[in-house]
Amino acid sequence: MKNSYLADITRGIFQENPTFRLVLGMCPTLAVTVLLKNGLGMGLAVVAVLTCSNLVISSLRRFIPEQVRIPCYIVIIATFVTIVEMVLQAFVPTLYAALGVFVPLIVVNCIILGRAEAFAGKQPVLRSLCDGIGSGLGFTLGLLLLSLVREIFGNGTILAETNYAVQLFGLNFEPMRLFAQPAGAFIALGLLLALTNMIFKRLQID
Amino acid sequence: MEKLISILFIYILVDNFVLQRFFGICPFLGVSRKMETAMGMGMAVVFVITISTLVTWLIHxxxxxxxxxxxxxxxxxxxxxxxxxxxxxxxxxxxxxxxxQGLGIYLPLITTNCAVLAVALLAVRQGFTLLESVIFGIAASLGFWMALVIMSGIRERLELARVPAPLRGTAITLITAGILSLAFMGFRGMLTL
Structure with missing residues (x-):
């Protein structure tokens, strides 16, 4: 029994990683990953919403009628997103400002509705909780990798705008501004995806 | 009047919703395989965004x-x-x-197309009037439609190209979108609100 909980968590991180395997939730992935700090903030916000929404949807799965399940899921998700939005606004206003409209847009992140539909709507509460944590962490991992690449090349730093900021290349370094631009986001994610495809193929997971 | 026209051009070309602002990437990657479905999806999105922006503005x-x-x-x-x-x-x-039939599962997915909710939220956040909001919605969705159609044209040709194995599928599509976005950067700064 213990093993299946662990499997629920690791599946979301590796085999069914939302960013690299399922290619879901691309809008925030591309938009907020200019700096590692923003990527991490977005990832954790999604972990919070996904865990709570999976928990509630799974507990209510016997009471939600089949025909109107999608609107029900959306209302539950929207409630948690509103809570997360208020918490961010109150405690980390700079992060909230940096993420902008992408915080309320967590509502329409396909990962959350996807997990509700594919998993939480059918499975017991504890397993759905593990699945929510796993998928959320998998998404966070994707965001961290992409924002690490974009911040190193586009800004020449790691963890800029935090207390742990590291300047990587000295003062004469001219950052590749392209990676901080929208075009660079698409290209960096495309290359990362190709890289993970190669790794998964090598590991014979496909 | 001037503001309306600049909203129209800004959100179609300068601040394209897909290529510069990253709204609606999922359908952009999902339904851009064929020109025909891209046209249909684009039309459906224009319709939904325009009406929903009108309604949400009034409700707000x-x-x-x-x-x-x-x-x-x-x-x-x-x-x-x-x-x-x-x-x-x-x-x-x-x-x-x-x-x-052609739009298949992507039609219900317009609900989770973040462009729709983004237009509704941004129209309120930027303090647009009712008319400005509707024009904003039309412009944003036309921009989405245009990006989708351009992309499907490129992808129809890409089908025949020999792409290295790890890049096949989404990876090459993203890189293509990146180059397209690079081209649209040329419009940057032409118009501001």
């Missing part, structure tokens, strides 16, 4: 603000959008069964 300023219920904004907006999508789906099933 006529109901939520007078009652001081702004914290319910997100819940009401997403429900209105889900209702609109249902309406379009029912209409299309009767009016054009072939288009309905």
């Amino acid at each position: 300023y006529q109901i939520l603000v007078p009652l001081e219920l702004e914290f319910l904004q997100l819940v009401t907006f997403i429900l209105v959008i889900a209702g609109m999508v249902q309406l379009v789906e029912t209409f299309l099933r009767k009016a054009s069964p072939t288009l309905y």
Whole structure:
């Protein structure tokens, strides 16, 4: 029994990683990953919403009628997103400002509705909780990798705008501004995806 | 009048919703394989965005603000959008069964197309008037449509190209989108609000 909980968590991180395997939730992935700090903030916000929404949807799965399940899921998700939005606004206003409209847009992140539909709507509460944590962490991992690449090349730093900021290349370094631009986001994610495809193929997971 | 025209051009070309602002990437990657479905999806999105922006603007300023219920904004907006999508789906099933077949599962997915909710939220956040909001919605969705159609044209050719194995599928599509976005950067700074 213990093993299946662990499997629920690791599946979301590796085999069914939302960013690299399922290619879901691309809008925030591309938009907020200019700096590692923003990527991490977005990832954790999604972990919070996904865990709570999976928990509630799974507990209510016997009471939600089949025909109107999608609107029900959306209302539950929207409630948690509103809570997360208020918490961010109150405690980390700079992060909230940096993420902008992408915080309320967590509502329409396909990962959350996807997990509700594919998993939480059918499975017991504890397993759905593990699945929510796993998928959320998998998404966070994707965001961290992409924002690490974009911040190193586009800004020449790691963890800029935090207390742990590291300047990587000295003062004469001219950052590749392209990676901080929208075009660079698409290209960096495309290359990362190709890289993970190669790794998964090598590991014979496909 | 000048502001309306600049909103129109800014959100079609300068600040394209897909290529510069990253709204609606999922359908952009999902339905851009064929020109025909791209056209259908684009039309459906234009329709849904325009009407839902109109309705959500009215709800925000006529109901939520007078009652001081702004914290319910997100819940009401997403429900209105889900209702609109249902309406379009029912209409299309009767009016054009072939288009309905072609759009398949992507039609209900317009609900989770973040461009729709983004337009509704941004219209309120930027303090647009009703007319400006509608023009904003039309411009944003036309921009989405244009990006989708351009992309499907490129991808139809890409089908015949020999792409290295690890890049096949989404990876090459993303890189293509990146180059397209690079081209659209040329419009940057031409117009500002």
